[in-house]
Amino acid sequence: xxRVLTLSxxxxxxxxSAAPGAWRGTITMYVxxxxxxxxxxxxxxQLKVFQSIADEYQKKYPGMKIRFSTVPVPDNDxxxxxxxAAGELFDIYWAQAASLNSTLPKNVALDLSKAFDQPNPYIxxxxxxxxxxxxxxxxxxxxPNGAVYVLSGDEVAYTIFYNKDxxxxxxxxxxxxxxxxxxADSKKLKAAGIAPFHAVPAYPWWSTYFxxxxxxxxxxxxxxxxxxxxxxxxDEVVAIHKGVxxxxxxxxxxxxxxxxxxxxxxxRDYLTLDVGKNYDxxxxxxxxxxSAMAFEGSYSARTLKDLGAKFEVGAFNFPKLTKNExxxxxxxxxxxxxxxxxxxxxxxxxxxxxxxMREKGKQEAVLDWMRFFGTPRNLQRLTAENGSYAxxxxxxxxxxxxxxxxxxxxxxxxxxxxxxxxxxxAPNLGWVDMQRIFGLYLSGNLTLDxxxxxxxxxxxxxxxDYARKNRVDLAKYD
Amino acid sequence: xxxxxxxxxxxxxxxxxLRRLRSGWPAYLFLxxxxxxxxxxxxxxxxxxxxxxxxxWDGLNVGGFTGLENFRRAVTDPVMGEATRNMLVWxxxxxxxxxxxxxxxAELIFHLRGRRRQYAYRTLFVAPIVxxxxxxxxxWGTFYRSDGLINTLLSAVGLGGWRHDWLSDPGTALYSLIFxxxxxxxxxxxxxxxxxxxxxxxxxxxxxxxxxATGWRRVARVDxxxxxxxLGLIALLSVIGNMQYFVSPLVLTxxxxxxxxxxxxxxxxxxxxxxGEYGYAMAVAVLLMVAVALLTAASRLMSRRAS
Numbered sequence: 001x002x003r004v005l006t007l008s009x010x011x012x013x014x015x016x017s018a019a020p021g022a023w024r025g026t027i028t029m030y031v032x033x034x035x036x037x038x039x040x041x042x043x044x045x046q047l048k049v050f051q052s053i054a055d056e057y058q059k060k061y062p063g064m065k066i067r068f069s070t071v072p073v074p075d076n077d078x079x080x081x082x083x084x085a086a087g088e089l090f091d092i093y094w095a096q097a098a099s100l101n102s103t104l105p106k107n108v109a110l111d112l113s114k115a116f117d118q119p120n121p122y123i124x125x126x127x128x129x130x131x132x133x134x135x136x137x138x139x140x141x142x143x144p145n146g147a148v149y150v151l152s153g154d155e156v157a158y159t160i161f162y163n164k165d166x167x168x169x170x171x172x173x174x175x176x177x178x179x180x181x182x183x184a185d186s187k188k189l190k191a192a193g194i195a196p197f198h199a200v201p202a203y204p205w206w207s208t209y210f211x212x213x214x215x216x217x218x219x220x221x222x223x224x225x226x227x228x229x230x231x232x233x234x235d236e237v238v239a240i241h242k243g244v245x246x247x248x249x250x251x252x253x254x255x256x257x258x259x260x261x262x263x264x265x266x267x268r269d270y271l272t273l274d275v276g277k278n279y280d281x282x283x284x285x286x287x288x289x290x291s292a293m294a295f296e297g298s299y300s301a302r303t304l305k306d307l308g309a310k311f312e313v314g315a316f317n318f319p320k321l322t323k324n325e326x327x328x329x330x331x332x333x334x335x336x337x338x339x340x341x342x343x344x345x346x347x348x349x350x351x352x353x354x355x356x357m358r359e360k361g362k363q364e365a366v367l368d369w370m371r372f373f374g375t376p377r378n379l380q381r382l383t384a385e386n387g388s389y390a391x392x393x394x395x396x397x398x399x400x401x402x403x404x405x406x407x408x409x410x411x412x413x414x415x416x417x418x419x420x421x422x423x424x425x426a427p428n429l430g431w432v433d434m435q436r437i438f439g440l441y442l443s444g445n446l447t448l449d450x451x452x453x454x455x456x457x458x459x460x461x462x463x464x465d466y467a468r469k470n471r472v473d474l475a476k477y478d
Numbered sequence: 479x480x481x482x483x484x485x486x487x488x489x490x491x492x493x494x495x496l497r498r499l500r501s502g503w504p505a506y507l508f509l510x511x512x513x514x515x516x517x518x519x520x521x522x523x524x525x526x527x528x529x530x531x532x533x534x535w536d537g538l539n540v541g542g543f544t545g546l547e548n549f550r551r552a553v554t555d556p557v558m559g560e561a562t563r564n565m566l567v568w569x570x571x572x573x574x575x576x577x578x579x580x581x582x583x584a585e586l587i588f589h590l591r592g593r594r595r596q597y598a599y600r601t602l603f604v605a606p607i608v609x610x611x612x613x614x615x616x617x618w619g620t621f622y623r624s625d626g627l628i629n630t631l632l633s634a635v636g637l638g639g640w641r642h643d644w645l646s647d648p649g650t651a652l653y654s655l656i657f658x659x660x661x662x663x664x665x666x667x668x669x670x671x672x673x674x675x676x677x678x679x680x681x682x683x684x685x686x687x688x689x690x691a692t693g694w695r696r697v698a699r700v701d702x703x704x705x706x707x708x709l710g711l712i713a714l715l716s717v718i719g720n721m722q723y724f725v726s727p728l729v730l731t732x733x734x735x736x737x738x739x740x741x742x743x744x745x746x747x748x749x750x751x752x753x754g755e756y757g758y759a760m761a762v763a764v765l766l767m768v769a770v771a772l773l774t775a776a777s778r779l780m781s782r783r784a785s
């Protein structure tokens with residue numbers, strides 16, 4: 001199998017000319033929120049651009065057909081796993097680099113790093129495809145073995161949406177600007193019989209804001225362990241190993257009690273649940289007008305519209321921390337700290353995960369199609385039509401189509417992201433095991449000291465697992 | 479010099495068997511597709527689970543042999559320990575719920591006067607099986623919310639102090655899931671017990687009445703002993719079903735708070751689908767399979783001794 005995959009990578013490198021080669025047939029794609037002509041969506045809300053790009057390609061190369069999957073996928077990783085096991089994965093599919101690098105089985109996606117070093121013939125004057133991409137996103141999406149499995153072109157901005165009508169009902173006329181104000185406003189909402197939030201307090205989301213502030217002065221050091229821009233999984237593991245991102249450092253869990261002041265005001269139904277339930281919380285409670293605020297991504301603007309929210313929506317960013325909230329706070333602007341990659345994240349399947357990729361010449365053809373749609377011009381067209389994501393490539397400009405005062409979201413776009421967090425070193429770390437401890441603490445079922453002990457055990461295990469699986473000698477960073 | 483050994487002449491018994499096979503070949507031929515399907519869809523996955531439990535299989539690539547490592551991890555993992563304790567509580571309480579409510583309802587319906595009335599009540603209790611179980615779970619999920627039906631009812635009857643975060647408190651989450659679905663009358667068990675009661679000859683009831691065994695005494699002395707085969711079957715199916723069950727924790731609590739509602743089957747499922755550790759998940763599955771097989775064997779043995 002190794003030989004097949006090496007051969008596949010070599011084939012990808014050889015195919016740098018603007019042509020799909022001799023292969024002709026159907027290329028299947030799952031493009032998540034960029035899917036054109038999604039069944040059941042109102043005609044005026046249908047996306048068309050990806051189909052137009054496909055039509056252009058089909059016209060240029062008669063005999064080539066691009067088919068977009070319009071089957072809903074409730075759990076993308078499981079879908080990839082199951083389809084790959086049957087050898088029926090899409091030729092090109094949406095996947096996040098973090099999943100491909102850690103959770104999903106190896107050999108479900110081709111290494112695109114060599115193709116990124118080659119020119120993209122569909123971008124005029126391009127010497128290496130990666131020249132148009134964001135260097136930090138590229139570095140952060142690199143797997144421990146140096147491979148890059150994902151063509152990443154957009155990002156999502158996270159913000160706190162709020163129901164202006166409910167705010168008015170509680171006598172609140174403006175959005176909070178500090179964390180203390182957020183707590184104070186939540187108290188007023190609760191006193192007025194309104195749930196401030198009704199959500200699972202997602203550890204990877206909230207922790208990124210607090211940790212990015214508390215560790216902002218050490219960012220360059222923490223992000224530099226791997227010698228690459230951005231805060232990678234290796235940087236995270238080294239920081240855990242050195243006891244910096246660990247309860248041994250005062251900053252690491254100092255914000256938990258402060259955050260608990262906020263969640264003590266929330267209904268407790270979701271506090272201990274899986275983060276996946278946040279979709280229910282957003283759709284039922286926030287859109288249903290039962291809770292006043294929801295912390296979500298810019299993609300939720302479309303959900304609000306599709307579900308017909310009947311209230312005036314506002315948005316504000318995670319407020320700056322001051323010395324009032326924590327003597328360790330640095331006051332850094334971390335509004336865009338949590339965000340990350342969006343829906344323009346595409347991988348190419350391997351012959352192991354997709355039997356049709358064994359056809360002679362198909363891999364070159366699929367890569368050629370990816371090169372065709374993977375240009376700054378097309379990325380701009382796709383993101384502008386969708387309106388929920390910001391493109392990250394050179395030569396593109398964000399055009400978010402948000403029909404409410406979205407200045408808070410727009411203020412995040414384009415700012416350099418200096419995020420510090422814990423969650424990518426092991427598959428279960430951030431979203432599952434840490435989330436469980438966090439939920440138990442916030443719901444009052446675990447003391448801070450007990451939580452610290454459990455977190456330390458968890459982090460030690462995650463760092464050891466990472467080092468073992470990726471053959472990293474952590475001692476060399478001592 | 480070697481003595482030539484002549485083949486042993488076929489005995490009458492083996493001849494009979496051969497003759498029966500020859501005469502019955504069309505029947506075996508008709509059975510063959512079903513047997514092949516059962517072998518492929520039931521026995522082959524079990525074989526895969528057993529063989530891959532000794533590897534680090536990730537669901538796609540060929541797994542490397544890891545010996546007993548997955549089993550060692552399963553029996554030493556504290557989460558697996560907590561999950562097993564939860565499962566035992568679930569199996570024990572589930573057994574009570576599987577036996578007592580359907581028996582009570584079957585007895586009540588059986589003793590109603592008039593066949594029409596019996597039919598009406600039987601239909602009333604059996605009809606809910608048309609409701610998809612997932613819908614039932616989601617409805618009960620809303621009942622258990624802090625602003626849900628249960629807390630609202632408690633406040634309405636002056637028991638506001640009993641209001642509780644049913645699913646987010648580790649102390650009540652497991653019991654909330656087990657006792658979900660009032661009035662716990664499983665249609666299959668009800669019909670089985672009702673049919674069992676109908677099969678008891680009328681003479682036995684009359685003899686019991688003459689001996690003074692009426693009401694609860696008759697249930698204890700006549701009905702229960704004669705319903706033993708049905709009760710044994712329901713108990714066995716309940717134990718097996720509850721050992722393998724994980725839908726309500728998956729849908730409503732994701733095994734939380736903490737691991738308060740995690741059971742081994744859920745652990746197996748999440749380890750495979752979320753972490754991609756199929757080898758370890760297979761080891762958990764094999765342990766569950768062995769436990770179920772042992773319990774089934776023990777139950778068969780007990781019922782054989784009792785009869």
